[in-house]
Amino acid sequence: MTLLALGINHRTATVEVREQVAFTPTQLESALAELRVLPGVREAAVLSTCNRTELYCVTGEAGERAILEWLGRFHGLETEALTQCAYHFLDNDAARHLMRVAVGLDSMVLGEPQILGQLKDAYQVARRTQGMGGELECLFQQTFAVAKQVRTETGIGRNPVSVAYAAVSLASRIFDDFSRSRALLIGAGETIELVARHLHEAGVKQLTVANRTRERAEQLAGPLGGAAITLDEIPEALVQADIVIASTAAPLPILGKGMVERALKRRRHRPVFMVDIAVPRDIEPEVGELGDVFLYTVDDLQEVIEENRRHRQVAADHAESLIEHGVGRWLYERRLRSGGELIRDVRARGEALRDQARDQALARLARGEDPVAVVERLAYQLTNRLLHRPTVALREAASDERQELLDAAAELLLDDAAKTSR
CATH class of the missing domain: 3.30.460.30 (Glutamyl-tRNA reductase, N-terminal domain)
Known part of the structure; x- marks a missing residue:
């Protein structure tokens, strides 16, 4: 198998x-x-x-x-x-x-x-x-x-080795308790999907995904217990958002300075952490000039990403070595199991032949046949039955010049004195 x-x-x-x-x-x-x-x-x-x-x-x-x-x-x-x-x-x-x-x-x-x-x-x-x-x-x-x-x-x-990991890692430096933070994610591509997953695992319970189509936003937010909105609903969502991470393919910024400034006033200037992963940018650079806004771009994340990628690659190389040892241990145990199955099969066959010969001998004794003759016949039949298959296989191996099989048979079937005399 x-x-x-x-x-x-x-x-x-x-x-x-x-x-x-x-x-x-x-x-x-x-x-x-x-x-x-x-x-x-x-x-x-x-x-x-x-x-x-x-x-x-x-x-x-x-x-x-x-x-x-x-x-x-x-x-x-x-x-x-x-x-x-x-x-x-x-x-x-x-x-x-x-x-x-x-x-x-x-x-x-x-x-x-x-x-x-x-x-x-x-x-x-x-x-x-x-x-x-x-x-x-x-x-x-x-x-x-x-x-x-x-x-x-x-x-x-x-x-962290990805933009998504790095963004969430940076957010953790500003917010001590993610469970009380609200996140607004703009876009619904692969990167935002990773961000959403990492934020959820970090403890963010209130998560909103904004996308051009609400259906795609629902596909991403739904499994994480989040809410889905369209891009038109972002201004209202900004008021509640402590964390904003954007990654769309839009040709022009989605968040402007004025929109964010109005949201900050309604927030009473509670701080907002923003990461713009998109290229071209989704958030106007001027947003970073506003007080209470911590704005990072994808370039700001690169140093974190590269440093951590180097650390993780070293760990990955070590992991590959540990895996090779693991595969070796599995192969060893597999060979032991395979040998055990063969041993069980060989013993089962020998025991079946033994039982068959014994039952035939007992039947002859019950018919009153000479016990000595019965025992001699039992020994003869049992020997022939046990050695028939090995004998046929050895003859075929000799005729085919399969010396490795003959040597293995000698190792298995002969004692040291018999092997020396060959």
């Missing part, structure tokens, strides 16, 4: 495709049930986030195509369309990929910590639906151990 990791992510597929392939929480259990009954699929787990959908399966040689076709059927997509943006990893490469995902090395933001929690949720769902067997159980446990080691020893998640 083969360990397979099959999926799409933010590097290989557009957001439109990722949305179509994503599994909702209510779909996961039924999806896993369907996945498990595919021919050749022995174990399965599904990781589905806004940036990736990945299937981890223990399957046979033909399993990959069947799984990809199932993924297309489940979401109503053509298999060929998925093939163009899907990637796959096998065995130790699959294990390495999962560990890199768990520690954030494969994330949009290097080292982001949320993915580990999402992976643990995927693990729990797979366990509830009997998707976990010995192979995936061992892999996920090893992955969680590596992720914990990476977080403890490298500090990969401590330093």
